[in-house]
Amino acid sequence: MINCKSCKFIHVHPIPSNEELYALYNNDYYQKTKPDYIQGNEKYIQYLNYTFDEKLDILEKHVSSKSRKILDIGSGPGFFLRRARQRKWQVLGIEPSPIAYNHSKKHNIPTIQKFFHQVNIKQIGKFDVIHIFDVLEHVNDPISMLKKSYSLLKRGGMIVVEVPNDFNPLQKVVQKVLGKKEYWITLSSDSKNSGNLDHINYFDFSTISDVLTRTGFKIILKESTFPLELFLLMGHDYIKNPKIGKKKHLERIQFEKNFENRNAHKVKRTLYQKFAEIGIGRTAIIYAKK
Numbered sequence: 001m002i003n004c005k006s007c008k009f010i011h012v013h014p015i016p017s018n019e020e021l022y023a024l025y026n027n028d029y030y031q032k033t034k035p036d037y038i039q040g041n042e043k044y045i046q047y048l049n050y051t052f053d054e055k056l057d058i059l060e061k062h063v064s065s066k067s068r069k070i071l072d073i074g075s076g077p078g079f080f081l082r083r084a085r086q087r088k089w090q091v092l093g094i095e096p097s098p099i100a101y102n103h104s105k106k107h108n109i110p111t112i113q114k115f116f117h118q119v120n121i122k123q124i125g126k127f128d129v130i131h132i133f134d135v136l137e138h139v140n141d142p143i144s145m146l147k148k149s150y151s152l153l154k155r156g157g158m159i160v161v162e163v164p165n166d167f168n169p170l171q172k173v174v175q176k177v178l179g180k181k182e183y184w185i186t187l188s189s190d191s192k193n194s195g196n197l198d199h200i201n202y203f204d205f206s207t208i209s210d211v212l213t214r215t216g217f218k219i220i221l222k223e224s225t226f227p228l229e230l231f232l233l234m235g236h237d238y239i240k241n242p243k244i245g246k247k248k249h250l251e252r253i254q255f256e257k258n259f260e261n262r263n264a265h266k267v268k269r270t271l272y273q274k275f276a277e278i279g280i281g282r283t284a285i286i287y288a289k290k
């Protein structure tokens with residue numbers, strides 16, 4: 001792990017090759033690293049849709065085009081695009097993993113089964129919005145991914161990226177006070193051959209914003225998600241304990257449910273945007289314009 005002066009964010013070293021990543025995402029990822037991801041998330045689809053609606057609300061405010069074309073890079077099983085399509089967006093996903101791709105197909109989500117760098121940009125046209133959720137931390141060249149995204153956006157188009165907010169101030173408190181190692185570092189479970197292959201890059205609000213700005217984007221809005229570290233600091237150690245983890249996940253959903261009503265929801269969004277300002281929250285969500 002290095003805090004790389006040339007990339008200006010933390011990443012593993014050495015950086016895995018394309019071939020190593022092909023092997024992981026073509027064969028292993030949804031099978032071994034995240035075997036319960038698809039079915040597990042189908043169970044929480046209502047909550048997922050709530051989080052997707054928050055993004056789509058912002059995007060619909062900023063995108064004037066009636067065509068509403070959206071590209072989801074690393075679209076996984078297609079959860080986000082299913083919601084976007086329900087809201088009348090014209091959707092396209094790019095997803096290399098066969099299991100995730102097949103799940104998208106089952107739901108009739110148009111998807112290209114390739115890695116993003118293999119996609120010929122002339123064949124897919126331009127988009128009003130590009131969504132990159134839980135992907136930039138997995139790729140071996142996030143800057144290239146963002147540059148190519150930039151060229152795929154219409155002028156004034158928007159990108160929304162979401163990455164884990166790592167090495168954040170609350171994690172550091174947990175680390176120091178509770179004596180935890182850097183528990184947010186996630187390496188592949190198959191540590192023999194691909195020890196460094198799950199999260200390659202570690203961003204926080206400041207480094208992910210910087211990467212976007214360097215790529216040419218103008219940042220419009222930063223938002224956070226629930227700071228899960230609060231549970232740890234309250235004495236609920238969910239690390240390596242899926243039973244507690246599930247309970248805390250449900251509590252966090254319950255917390256956010258209380259803000260469903262329109263006026264309360266404004267309070268919730270303001271709160272999470274203020275979290276973003278001080279660099280806390282489990283993930284960093286950045287909206288930026290071309």
Ligand SMILES: [Zn+2]
Nearest residue numbers: 004006007011
């Ligand atoms: Zn680097």
